[in-house]
Amino acid sequence: MNKLKKKIKLAKKKWEELQDNTYPVIYVGAASCGRAAGALELISDIDNFLKEHSIDARVIQVGCIGPCYLEPLVDIKMPNQPRISYSNVNSKVLSNILKSHLLEGQPYVRASIGNFSRDTFMDIPPLFQHPMLKPQVRIVLRNCGIIDPEEIDHYLATDGYQGFMNALKMSPDDVIGVVRQAGLRGRGGAGFPTFKKWTVCRNSPGEQKYLICNADEGDPGAFMNRSLIESDPHAVLEGMLIAGYAIGASKGIVYIRAEYPLAIERLKKAIAQMRENGLLGNNILGSKFSFDIKIKEGAGAFVCGEETALIASIEGKRGMPRSRPPFPAISGLFGCPTIINNVETLGTLPNILRNGAEWYNRFGKEGNRGTKTFSLVGKIRRSGLIEVQLGTTLREIIFDIGGGVQKNFKAIQTGGPSGGCLSEEFLDLPVDYESLASAGSIMGSGGLIIMDEDTCVVDVAKYFLDFTQKESCGKCIPCRVGTKHMVEILDRITHGEGNPEDLLTLRNLGDTIKKGALCGLGQTAPNPVLTTLRYFRNEYLEHIKDRRCRAVVCKDLIEYRVIKEKCTGCQSCVRVCPTGAISGPRSEPHNLDPTKCIKCRSCYEICRFEAIAGDAIVIRTAEKRS
């Protein structure tokens, strides 16, 4: 314990030095999304610049602060200045920023998005007053984008492992009591009270108990867990220590998708740092509590997010769910009592144990305490990772935080493939477990996908069902056969070959699967179809009766046309057309042969970005065929 206390004291001193820096510090957001946007190239540009000008500066890779649409983000902190954030940085802008800010000490205001202090600094507003960040409450994400995720010192300096040390001073039952008082519910989607699960496991007989961190974030369109692990891995690991202590487990396993290599790497580093500092192993910090953490990589099966399938996968078997009871809390991994908690649930625990249940009760509302992270994506202006109090309305999330929709709002999909599509009338729905369920959707792990008038809801419903159908493990018939039928029907409808009875069949199939499937995957698979049938019935009918896709998405129901009056005959589209469907001599309006056109978008894109006319090729709903 004393050794760690010394280490914390030192870490805090180092951290203060970084805040009152005497040399320039450059922070680059280099989580997976930042890297995809080019953060690593920027870092090598920065290194070259520093060398060229012999500047003694520190470059720190941080995680993701949230507003992904502004990636890549680079922050510069000069001595005696607040940290200033620059957005959408590319090499050209970067060189301007570095010249101005590093060489002349003048922030490059044009590319800046905010500063880290509470006040405006040289015309740059405070970052956390930005409309996307201001309404958020950052508890789980408090360190994301702020600290270096690969430095345990940074985590220790920001009160890391304080929650765990508090827990060690209490009895395990008292720790469960605090979590109960805090009202924490599982953030993986179902919202089961965390303390209840823990109590069952704690009271189950058995020498060996396991704690599993479920980081098999499989929902397409959700990346909250990846971001948290990449940006602040110690928060999740500290949560595992607390949970392990509470339930009496000595072994912890992080089950994480192999598709997240950076997150895995950062976890491995963090676990090694914990071990060096006596936070893992026997008699941690001189207590009677012994705990160790291992990483298991998933091998690409969505169903393994389901507890019993996940356990089968860790045991080296096909990842197929089994019927419950017995619940894993009584008989789980290798038959031992096992608790499986989601990444975000675990990431919340250190905050609750550090600040107390009463503090946590200040956030959210009765029955739905605390905050929830969401990934806000799709046709939204400000996409990214957000954290809000439970009970915030969808409208606040979409329009205040997300800045609204690119075109006209059509629907919001919550809960990924297991959730539902909600229409405009639900915008004032508070985001909590019960309200979403009553609307036919679910909270899910936290993917929010916004759709505008250019998104076809039938196509989206088919997309989700096709996804769950492919990921169905095949064990139970309702899920294996039922989803297959539903996909086939939806496929027909999107090809303009549906008939009105299909809608009833879809509903019957959906209801049957919901009732009859073995696990959560099957039981929720029909939700996207059932909700769209309920709230967007007209669009289905249009596809069936009028063979019309109003969003201009379903391929068989749309056509490409050259607007003769606009076409300048520049030949750009003729060159890119893979099937020779477009013809015509230079400088004369081109012809598009609809029988040869495979609707690949090449001509449409080239006309928009490189051709002279810019809008001579249009995609529109096909005229009714008799």
Added chain:
Amino acid sequence: MSEKMSSIFEKFERSPDQLIPILQEVQREYGYVSPESVKKISRYLRVTENQIYGVSSFYAQFRFTAPGRHSIKVCLGTACHVRGGGTLLEMLERELGIKCGETTDDRRFDLDRVACLGCCALSPVVQIDKEIYSRMTVTKLAELLKKYE
């Protein structure tokens, strides 16, 4: 037994729950899971070959044929789907003359789809080898392919 295989086995306990990590390591090392390696794993873990195929074919990660020089993965997560990921996949299938899940005859490219790379805000994205390319279009992608030999 080849040295490579024995050095892989050294890292793992002789226990059936180590099957998936071993398969993952074999694939990392060889690029795919060959019938020969299945035989060796079977002998090491004392698990039947049938069981090993049963487990490995369940998971999308494992492949049983030698990979091409470059792997293209088109993300078809929700965000990528609504922003045109499917069109990108169709274009690649056409350009490369193969279906999703296949390898080109000259072994230059593998083409696969992936459920979500978690870069939804930058959609649609395509991963080639370890690089992730964001905000892709059909035309940008055609240019990009030329970079890879």
